Amino acid sequence: MVKIISTSIFVLMLFTTLLAETFHTIKIGVSSIVSAETNIKMYDGLAEYITKKTGTKSEIIYRKNYKDMNELITNKQVDLSFICTGAYVSIDNAIDILAVPQVNGKTYYKSLIIVNKTSNIHTISDLKNKIFAFTDPLSNTGYIYPVYLLLQNGITDRRYFKKVYYTNSHDKSIFLVNNGVVDAAAVDNMIFEYLSKISPKYVENINIIHSSMEFPNPPVVITNFSLKDKLKQIFLNMHNDPEGKAILKNLGIEKFVIVPKKEYDIIKNIKSFVDKNVKNTNNKIF
Secondary structure: OHHHHHHHHHHHHHHHHHHHHHOOOEEEEEOOOOOHHHHHHHOOOHHHHHHHHHOOOEEEEEOOOHHHHHHHHHOOOOOEEEOOHHHHHHOHHHOEEEEEEEEOOEOEEOEEEEEEOOOOOOOHHHHOOOEEEEOOOOOHHHHHHHHHHHHHOOOOOHHHOOEEEEOOOHHHHHHHHHOOOOOEEEEEHHHHHHHHHHOHHHHOOEEEEEEOOOEEOOOEEEOOHHHHHHHHHHHHOHHHOHHHHHHHHHHOOOEEEOOOHHHHHHHHHHHHHHHHHOOOHHHOOO
16 A cells, blocks of 8 residues: 555656646746847747747746846746846856857957047046946946946046936937937947947947957856756757747847856956945945
8 A cells, every 4th residue: 555655656746747847938038238129129039939949838038127137047037048247247156158149250249438429528537527327237338347447547436427327228328328318328339239230320429439348248048957958059059040040130149159157257357346346335436
């Protein structure tokens, strides 16, 4: 009798596990590197593609800031995610890099300081008493590196600016500068170039006054390690089939490649410097 009960329990557990796997939905996290409207357009078709390739239903989960997405990642509420490099180095011990996008033959990007052409800003020192826009406190190109740059130029107080805004997305920062709502902003050069290709009018009133050193591109990270091998092969081969290539084109990506984790150390070092020099929230510099 005991043997029969034990066997029944084993069979039930096995059935439950298989059932859970059958009905598991692959959750794809997407950070607000660009605005929600732009995200929806760019990632159109990706969930359906992953579903078709894995045989498992997939869905995209958007979050309006990097902190909220990082919380989903650390709590394992998403299986894989498209996140910013700054957000990645903040939690890199809890996740692995699945793949990295290659754009225009490059696996690196830069932070740009952009200004409205009528703002009379030509150097970093000209930013004094101007309206400046960051994107997100966890953004490398939209906050971490720009603050590092400001600190290196002796700017240690947000009162250096007339006003400071956080836009939560690079395309919104570009829009605000282009339309003269803010004087200057720190943005991702890939988003800037992507928008300029869609329509030059999006950047027609903008000058670039600073371009950073090169940083490895924002990665796609994996939280559900049981899916790692399968998803890695899917991402690394997307450019080899017509449907995958169409999705990549929509994302502004040529293909996904492997980039060593150590390449991101440069961002960790800059973030460490910024964290040491930016006070707590009550005394925040920026």
